[in-house]
Amino acid sequence: MSLMSAFKSKSLLLAVAMVASAVAGYSSNALAQQNPGDWLKRMENAVGSTSYQGTVIRRKRGESEALKVVHKIVDGVVNERVTSQEGNGLEIIRIGNDVHCILPDKQSVLVEGWNNQSTLFSPLPQTTVVDTPQYDLSVLREGRIAGRKAVLLSVRPHDSYRYAHRIWLDQDSGFPLQTEVLDVDGELIEEVKFADISFSEDISAAALDPSISLDGFTWYKEPVRYQAVDIETDWACDDLPAGFRAISTKTEEGGAGEIMTRIVYSDGVAKVSVFIETSGSEEKSGWAVLGASSSFSVASDGYQITAVGEVPGITVQRIASSMRRQ
Amino acid sequence: MTGTLPGRGVMNEALRMQISAFVDGELPDNESELLLRRLSQDAVMRQQVAAYLDIGRVMRQDRDVPGIDRLRGRIAAALGDEVVADPVEEEVVGMKFMTPASGIAVAAAVAAIALVGLSQLSAPVDAGLQDGAVAIDLAPAYTEPTAEQVLLNSPSEQQLDYMRRHGESDILFRMANFEVSESLEVIEPDGHLVTGDDRSATPEDGNPAEAGTEMR
Numbered sequence: 001m002s003l004m005s006a007f008k009s010k011s012l013l014l015a016v017a018m019v020a021s022a023v024a025g026y027s028s029n030a031l032a033q034q035n036p037g038d039w040l041k042r043m044e045n046a047v048g049s050t051s052y053q054g055t056v057i058r059r060k061r062g063e064s065e066a067l068k069v070v071h072k073i074v075d076g077v078v079n080e081r082v083t084s085q086e087g088n089g090l091e092i093i094r095i096g097n098d099v100h101c102i103l104p105d106k107q108s109v110l111v112e113g114w115n116n117q118s119t120l121f122s123p124l125p126q127t128t129v130v131d132t133p134q135y136d137l138s139v140l141r142e143g144r145i146a147g148r149k150a151v152l153l154s155v156r157p158h159d160s161y162r163y164a165h166r167i168w169l170d171q172d173s174g175f176p177l178q179t180e181v182l183d184v185d186g187e188l189i190e191e192v193k194f195a196d197i198s199f200s201e202d203i204s205a206a207a208l209d210p211s212i213s214l215d216g217f218t219w220y221k222e223p224v225r226y227q228a229v230d231i232e233t234d235w236a237c238d239d240l241p242a243g244f245r246a247i248s249t250k251t252e253e254g255g256a257g258e259i260m261t262r263i264v265y266s267d268g269v270a271k272v273s274v275f276i277e278t279s280g281s282e283e284k285s286g287w288a289v290l291g292a293s294s295s296f297s298v299a300s301d302g303y304q305i306t307a308v309g310e311v312p313g314i315t316v317q318r319i320a321s322s323m324r325r326q
Numbered sequence: 327m328t329g330t331l332p333g334r335g336v337m338n339e340a341l342r343m344q345i346s347a348f349v350d351g352e353l354p355d356n357e358s359e360l361l362l363r364r365l366s367q368d369a370v371m372r373q374q375v376a377a378y379l380d381i382g383r384v385m386r387q388d389r390d391v392p393g394i395d396r397l398r399g400r401i402a403a404a405l406g407d408e409v410v411a412d413p414v415e416e417e418v419v420g421m422k423f424m425t426p427a428s429g430i431a432v433a434a435a436v437a438a439i440a441l442v443g444l445s446q447l448s449a450p451v452d453a454g455l456q457d458g459a460v461a462i463d464l465a466p467a468y469t470e471p472t473a474e475q476v477l478l479n480s481p482s483e484q485q486l487d488y489m490r491r492h493g494e495s496d497i498l499f500r501m502a503n504f505e506v507s508e509s510l511e512v513i514e515p516d517g518h519l520v521t522g523d524d525r526s527a528t529p530e531d532g533n534p535a536e537a538g539t540e541m542r
Contacts, residue, residue, distance in 0.1 A: 111516070140350070221511050262491070288485045
C-alpha cells in the first residue's frame, strides 16, 4: 500500500469514526433532552388504561416464574387473569378489587378483597418522584423488549435507604415492558419482563375465564379482619431517613378486639408501614423479606413494632428501631 | 433536576445522565471513552462526579454509597485489582493523566474518579468535614441483613399479614404457601367465575352465569 493510499484509508476511517461518534453523541443528547417526568406520566396513563395479553417472566431474589397474563380494562375496571405456567398452576382472576385465587392442587378457590394493587408489579415510581430530591431520573438509552421499541428510564436514589428502579417503557404507549428493582449495589431484587405482549381492546370475555373447570372445588373467603380509622398519634420516628414523612396514621381494630396503630411513611416513591401493637406473650424481632418488601420487628417498652416496605432492610430496621412515644 | 454543588459549580443534566449511565454500565464504549477523557482533563468535573456519587460518605465511614461496588468493579476492570485493593496514590495517577495513549488515558480517567473517591477511604475522618457538598449523616449504624439471616427469617404468618396490610402484592408467593386455616370461611361458589364449558350450558342447568350475574 502506498503512503498516499494508506493516508486516504486512515482519513476515511477517521471520518467514519467522527460521523459515528457524532451520531452517537446526537442520539445521547436527544435522549438526554427527553423529560423523564413526561415518560412517567405516559407510563401512569398506560398502566391505568391499556388492555393487553402476553407472557411475563418474573424474577425475584434468584427465582423465576413464567406467567400468562390477560388484562382488560372494562369501563375503568381491571379484569385480569394471571396463570402460572409452573409449580401448582395457580391462577388469579381479578375483577376490580375482587380477587379469586384458584389453586388446582388444593382444589380450592380463595376469594379476597384487594386495594388496587397490581398483581404483577411492585409499586412503580409515581410522577411525584420528579420533585423528590432523594432520586435522580434519566432516560438512558433505547432498545427492544418483547419485540417492541423501548426506552430505558432510570430512577436512581442518592443513598442506600431506598431502591433503584429501571423501567423499559414501550416507545409508542409508555407501557412498562420490563421493570427492575435494584439494591444499593445494583443487584437485581425483582424483575418483571414481558417476553411477548400484544395490545388490544378486543379481548374476548372467554379469555378471562378460569382455564380449568372448578367443579368440586371448595370456595373460601377470608373474613374482614379489621376496621381502619384515621387518628392522631403520639408515636413518631426519631430517626427517619431523609425525605420520608408520615402520610397517614390509623388505628386498625381486629375481629378479636385487638387494636393496632399503623403509620405510613413515604419518600414519594417508596412507602413504609409501621405497625405498633401491645406485645403478646411472644415478642419477636428480626428481619423478613418477601420479594422487594422487607420487614423488621422489634419489641420496645411493651410494644411490638414492625416496619414493612419496598425498601432495603436497613431502612425498615432504622425506622422500626427509632419509633418513640412523644 | 440539576445538582448544585457549593463551590464546585453546577453539574449539568447531560453529564449527570452520562455518569449515571456509566456507573450502570449502560454507557456505550465510545461515549465512556469520551467521558473519561474529559474527566482526565477536568479536575472540577472530577470533583463534581465524586460529589454526585456521594463518595464523601465513604470517607465518613458511612458504608452505603449507591453503586460504589460496581464503580470499584469498573475501576478494577480498567486498572487492575491492585488499584481497588489499595488506595490510589495521587502522584501516580497524576503521571497517568499525562500519558497520551488512549487506553491508558481511559484507565487514568477512571483512576481520576478513584483518586477522588478511593483515596479518601484512607483519609482521616476529619477531612470529610471539608466536603461541604454532602450532608453528614449522624445516624446510628444499621446493617443490611445477610443472605443467611434472610433465609432463616422467611416471613411468619404475622409478618405476612403485615405485608398484606401494607399492600404487598406478591399474591403468587402467598398462594404458593397457602394453607386452609380455621379462620377461613367456606362459601358457596359466587357464580362470577365460569369456564367456557359452563358458559355454553343451558339455563336449565342452573348455572348462575346464565342468570346474568357475570361481572364483566
